[in-house]
Amino acid sequence: SSDIDKSRGRVYLLEGNLYYSPNSSRDILVPKTIPEGTNIFSPPRKNDGRLDYWSLDVASYLTPQWWTMQFGWLAFLDLSPTESAKEILRPTHIILHSHYSYPSLSPPLPRTFGYRSSHRTPRRLETALQKSWEWFSLWLALTSYSIACAQTHAEYFRSYPTLARIDWVNLLISQGSKFNIDLQWVDTLITSEPPNTVEMERFFELRKERNIRIIAKESPKDQQRRLSREKQPPTISARVFEWTPNALGEYECDEIDKRERADALGERDEDECRYDAVQNEWHICALWGRPKEGISDELQ
Incomplete structure (x- = not known):
């Protein structure tokens, strides 16, 4: 389309196949295929049988992935997140997901990495804060995807009033009070804009x-x-x-x-x-x- 800015795009020849990205010129490698039914957020187990969540690294999700129904929302992951987020991101996603029924698998919660826990040394606390902060970016991406799905649903059923559901803004306001989701939080989601550079x-x-x-x-x-x-x-x-x-x-x-x-x-x-x-x-x-x-x- 002539309306698409292709000046920053790039064509890739990967394993004999041509791929085109209209908005990214990054060097990439062919991503590994994700077997059906695999949860990419499921950590390996330690020798004692416990799940090793610390082995999970947000950086591994920043590179291009093959699109899947469950993890298509990773396309919304910000490569340079600059904003922090509240833990009400999870209930925001739960409310929207339950109402609009779009496919997705959620990542571990940021608190899994210990930012709310006590630590024996400042170094351990620093590490927990850094790791937790990085995982907030995944929940921001999932929330963005959830809103996009809700908006797409509303647009698709605009001509079918009997099938249309409550819009996502009123949905969050009406069902989110018990999760501390209020009008101010919803306004933040609506007015979030890319950085002005x-x-x-x-x-x-x-x-x-x-x-x-x-x-x-x-x-x-x-x-x-x-x-x-x-x-x-x-x-x-x-x-x-x-x-x-x-x-x-x-x-x-x-x-x-x-x-x-x-x-x-x-x-x-x-x-x-x-x-x-x-x-x-x-x-x-x-x-x-x-x-x-x-x-x-x-x-x-």
Whole structure:
């Protein structure tokens, strides 16, 4: 369709078959086929027979999967989640699933990984919080899929009033009170929007144009300095800026104090940090990558 933006798409040749994605240019591998009846959230057992939930890793669900009825909702999984979520995500899904009867298998609850439990050491607590936070993203994806199914159902039966069911907004409000689901929570689901990166993108477009002009006029000595910085980017002398959303949801940057530059860069995943050798600046943004794993040696 001419209305689809295909500028960021990509064609893949995988095992002799051509695949096309209109909105992703990531390098991918052919995913393993999921045998029918398999629950991809079912953990293996330890030597003592207990289920090893800690062996489950959200990262394994971020890569493309073969579509199935039970796990098709994984397509809604955000690659860079930036929002936390409440435990009422589960009852939200239960209410919608019971009413609209769409196929899906739920992932383990975030509390399975211990964020509500007591821990003997700060390291264990940190690991539990990190792991639990990651699994909230799966429940956000499942909730998004649930709402999409509800909206599709409403659209499909619009011409058949006798078959139509209550819309999902009124359904959650009428049945969700015992789960602390209120109008404010439903409004949050309705008004959730993707991050506003217009100004940030504009900044980097102008920066790219400026750098091209600078490179065209730089002296051999300046060129050598720039190339040296590209090979080994400095982490203390270079200025560091972090892009975060303001109160309106628009991404803007703030400079990090010189004393905290190295720590700020060291705490982030490489994908979140971008170095500009022309300006000798670092820019950090959580949207560009995922937080580092905080896996404790005690739990491995």
